[in-house]
Amino acid sequence: MSELLSVQGLTVTPANNPGKKLVNNVSFTLQSGKTTCIVGESGSGKSLTALSVMGLLATSLNRTSGSIQFQGNEITHLSNDALSRIRGKQIGMIFQEPMTSLNPVLTVGFQIGESLTVHLGLKGDALKAKIAALLEQVGIPPERANAYPDELSGGQRQRVMIAMSIACEPKMLIADEPTTALDVTVQAQILALLDELKTRMNMGMLFITHDFGVVADIADDVLVMFRGEVVEAGSVDEVLFKPQHPYTKALLDCVPDAEGKKQLKPIDYSWLEAA
Ligand SMILES: Nc1ncnc2c1ncn2[C@@H]1O[C@H](COP(=O)(O)OP(=O)(O)OP(=O)(O)O)[C@@H](O)[C@H]1O
Ligand SMILES: [Mg+2]
Structure with a gap:
């Protein structure tokens, strides 16, 4: 299967602090017609990963290493002009706050x-x-x-x-928490719409969320990010039902149960000290 997107060893740091890795050696691939979810708590580097793919990092940030291939072509060396021709045409984007984007x-x-x-x-x-x-x-x-x-x-x-x-019927859609600001019913409708469009147009979708309920709904593959690193990656079944990493297990513990009651347990970070 040919890969739509391949990100290898992506690292992002503040321009004025190259030692601080906000995104640290992140690698993943995305296929046409599939959805990869990036999940992780606030500040884990999800948006910076997506922005890197689109070449939209703030000027105060640097991509210090890593390869990003879209349809087999390296896009990290492209000029802003060339990238903006790809954005919107070949790669569509949706952000969290429609009011600030419209x-x-x-x-x-x-x-x-x-x-x-x-x-x-x-x-x-x-x-x-x-x-x-x-x-x-x-x-x-x-x-x-x-x-x-x-x-x-x-x-x-x-x-x-x-x-x-x-x-413009893009080959890939990047959606950064597109439903977070919406109530649950509308959120479900929007997710179903995105899923249907993805299938109908055979798009690859990179979908960012902090919500494992959303992951269970739409993901084929999952990346779990913690402090800039991918701590777990696999198929949605592997990650949801056989999580290997203590951080994934802790995040899953916070998912609402079948009745929709939130079990808001504080995340247990004891594994971090033990590591
Ligand atoms: N322009 C910037 N300059 C310096 N640090 C930044 C910048 N943008 C983001 N960061 C830092 O990089 C880290 C990762 O940010 P990112 O926006 O990718 O998090 P996130 O996983 O998308 O979180 P959220 O779920 O809250 O959207 C955070 O610690 C954030 O404070
Ligand atoms: Mg974000």
Whole structure:
């Protein structure tokens, strides 16, 4: 099976503190039509890993080592121009906060259309038709194209973000906690939508979450990150049912039970001192 994305030995440090490894020697691969979840608590390096793949690290950060291959081609040496041609076209992105990612003074239709014009040269009626089709695909009435972001619900805004991210039919979708800000029902709808689109379009999905319930729902493969390192990696069944690492076991202990009651046990870090 050919790999869509291969990340090997990725390390990220602050530019002014090269000894501090925020992402430390992270490696993983992603196949078309599959979902890899990166899971871990806040600050474990999940977003920095995703941002590295897209070449969007803050200038105060450096990728000090590592190879990132997309469809077999090394992309770490590409110029900003070349990367921005890949972003949005071949690699779609969805972030946690739709309100900060959407422009409040532009209609959602216009914003969905932007990448279609930039990357595919669509204009006029063809553009309008494609925007309507995309809105329909994500479950928003096409006439809402003229709405501004603050006229939509949180779930609808996230659907607009999804429509934007898949507009150019990317090969890969990177979703960084796209449902965290939503209530549970809407979260489930958005996850189901992403999963369906992934299958229909045969996309590879890199999905970041701190929620093992979400992992159980959509992951094929799982990476567990702790303090910048991958402490456990495997298929979703291996990681959920046969966790090897004490940190994974501790995280799994915090998952709500079948009745949805949160068992908010504090994470037990005693294994760390013992190691
Ligand atoms: N621009 C930056 N400069 C310096 N340190 C940063 C920068 N961005 C992130 N960090 C640090 O890098 C570490 C990893 O951050 P990252 O955003 O990847 O965490 P995360 O796993 O996505 O967490 P969360 O679940 O809260 O989103 C954190 O300790 C964070 O404080
Ligand atoms: Mg993050």
